[in-house]
Amino acid sequence: MIEEKQEFSEKQRHILEIAERLFATNGYEGTSVRDIAHEAGVNIAMISYYFGSKEKLLQSVFEMRVQFIQVQLESMLSNEQLSPLEKVYQFLDNFVERMMNQQQFHKIMVREQIAQKYEPITKLILDAKKRNQELVKKLITDGQKKGVFKKNVDLSLVLITVIGTANQMISTQHIYREINNLEHLSDEDFQKLIRKRLSVHLKTLFKAILTYEQ
Amino acid sequence: MIEEKQEFSEKQRHILEIAERLFATNGYEGTSVRDIAHEAGVNIAMISYYFGSKEKLLQSVFEMRVQFIQVQLESMLSNEQLSPLEKVYQFLDNFVERMMNQQQFHKIMVREQIAQKYEPITKLILDAKKRNQELVKKLITDGQKKGVFKKNVDLSLVLITVIGTANQMISTQHIYREINNLEHLSDEDFQKLIRKRLSVHLKTLFKAILTYEQ
DNA sequence: ATAACTTAATTAAACGTTTGTTTAGTTTTA
DNA sequence: TAAAACTAAACAAACGTTTAATTAAGTTAT
Numbered sequence: 001m002i003e004e005k006q007e008f009s010e011k012q013r014h015i016l017e018i019a020e021r022l023f024a025t026n027g028y029e030g031t032s033v034r035d036i037a038h039e040a041g042v043n044i045a046m047i048s049y050y051f052g053s054k055e056k057l058l059q060s061v062f063e064m065r066v067q068f069i070q071v072q073l074e075s076m077l078s079n080e081q082l083s084p085l086e087k088v089y090q091f092l093d094n095f096v097e098r099m100m101n102q103q104q105f106h107k108i109m110v111r112e113q114i115a116q117k118y119e120p121i122t123k124l125i126l127d128a129k130k131r132n133q134e135l136v137k138k139l140i141t142d143g144q145k146k147g148v149f150k151k152n153v154d155l156s157l158v159l160i161t162v163i164g165t166a167n168q169m170i171s172t173q174h175i176y177r178e179i180n181n182l183e184h185l186s187d188e189d190f191q192k193l194i195r196k197r198l199s200v201h202l203k204t205l206f207k208a209i210l211t212y213e214q
Numbered sequence: 215m216i217e218e219k220q221e222f223s224e225k226q227r228h229i230l231e232i233a234e235r236l237f238a239t240n241g242y243e244g245t246s247v248r249d250i251a252h253e254a255g256v257n258i259a260m261i262s263y264y265f266g267s268k269e270k271l272l273q274s275v276f277e278m279r280v281q282f283i284q285v286q287l288e289s290m291l292s293n294e295q296l297s298p299l300e301k302v303y304q305f306l307d308n309f310v311e312r313m314m315n316q317q318q319f320h321k322i323m324v325r326e327q328i329a330q331k332y333e334p335i336t337k338l339i340l341d342a343k344k345r346n347q348e349l350v351k352k353l354i355t356d357g358q359k360k361g362v363f364k365k366n367v368d369l370s371l372v373l374i375t376v377i378g379t380a381n382q383m384i385s386t387q388h389i390y391r392e393i394n395n396l397e398h399l400s401d402e403d404f405q406k407l408i409r410k411r412l413s414v415h416l417k418t419l420f421k422a423i424l425t426y427e428q
Numbered sequence: 429a430t431a432a433c434t435t436a437a438t439t440a441a442a443c444g445t446t447t448g449t450t451t452a453g454t455t456t457t458a
Numbered sequence: 459t460a461a462a463a464c465t466a467a468a469c470a471a472a473c474g475t476t477t478a479a480t481t482a483a484g485t486t487a488t
Contacts, residue, residue, distance in 0.1 A: 024328075030241070030244075030329070033474060161378070169374050171324065201375070205375065246446075246448080248447085256464085257465055258466095
């Protein structure tokens with residue numbers, strides 16, 4: 001029987017999820033420890049008790065969420081059955097799903113990568129991005145060797161578009177909803193819709209940038 | 215002699231620019247009125263005296279910057295010399311230049327469109343986006359009528375990519391710089407470089423999404 | 429099995445700072 | 459000499475964190 005490592009207790013995870021939501025909507029400085037404690041239904045002192053400080057609480061939110069890609073993608077990469085383009089598509093699907101499932105967290109990410117105020121978090125973000133880029137780079141160079149992808153692609157710039165598009169969609173989905181008259185949809189259906197559209201859109205983009213075919 | 219409407223005095227504009235920079239880097243809640251006053255070299259009370267409150271100060275920053283597109287683009291649109299694609303290119307150049315010239319302000323925008331905390335500002339952003347989209351829509355449908363652009367383009371999604379890419383570049387330019395080993399460049403040269411690359415990149419994207427040609 | 433003891437969880441209250449804003453007074457400008 | 463610009467000081471409220479005390483849970487000894 002394998003004992004799973006429980007980094008945080010159930011109660012701690014509850015606090016972390018509340019904190020994540022509040023940090024996402026109000027920002028780190030815009031959220032008070034009292035707000036978090038109140039919404040989580042715990043005493044204010046518990047947050048220092050469990051996490052040490054407000055800043056370490058934010059760090060803990062990051063730790064909770066940065067299980068990131070790593071394992072999932074490694075196996076995909078080594079699958080020799082798939083064509084380079086198929087691999088890229090699968091990566092994009094995976095990416096969109098991850099982003100949409102963790103919207104609150106990615107809102108925090110957007111803020112923090114602007115602010116760069118808390119060193120350990122800045123470092124976490126940078127490392128994750130580098131790792132991400134290395135993985136995609138393998139995908140791309142693989143496709144280039146096989147002659148399916150163009151050479152001279154600014155990979156960083158392509159990733160900025162992919163991540164930027166997802167971030168922008170997450171940040172301004174209410175506007176997208178209003179402008180396109182999608183208010184009649186349930187929240188759930190709307191989420192499904194933009195997830196699907198985002199996925200298709202990013203694939204189209206990637207194909208257009210990377211391949212010769214039309 | 216035409217008297218230009220001076221919305222803000224020179225001293226006020228100085229405060230607004232300091233506030234803009236601090237709001238951009240530390241966020242609205244992360245910036246204290248004392249910080250702003252100190253950096254601007256004025257007494258704290260002057261901020262209430264001039265702008266009424268901290269929140270109205272933020273609003274004033276928006277007012278100062280929302281001279282936006284409007285006039286510039288209208289004339290471009292009506293220029294019958296240009297092909298639809300050339301018009302789109304010109305729009306993109308204009309867009310990138312505006313974004314890069316007002317990076318601080320756009321960092322605030324990114325935060326505020328996530329937060330949606332201050333009603334008047336949320337409304338300002340929404341209106342600007344709608345106006346923006348209407349203008350581009352004219353450009354696109356014009357090109358569609360002439361048979362140069364594809365039909366069935368999700369314009370909102372395309373704009374999300376354009377704006378999202380620019381926002382992401384502005385937010386994570388330090389990472390782009392490090393990953394691509396561009397630290398030897400002067401700040402000025404680096405800014406020029408990413409402005410150019412962003413411009414080219416967005417044009418490529420637009421062309422790939424909108425046109426049939428390769 | 430229960431009493432004795434230890435550690436962990438939880439609480440209300442208080443701590444010293446910092447927050448945005450206002451006041452009452454002074455200096456500068458027209 | 460009236461209005462505008464500016465200042466230092468004070469305001470209450472909110473902030474993150476700590477304290478000291480209490481309750482709950484877990485362990486050991488008998």
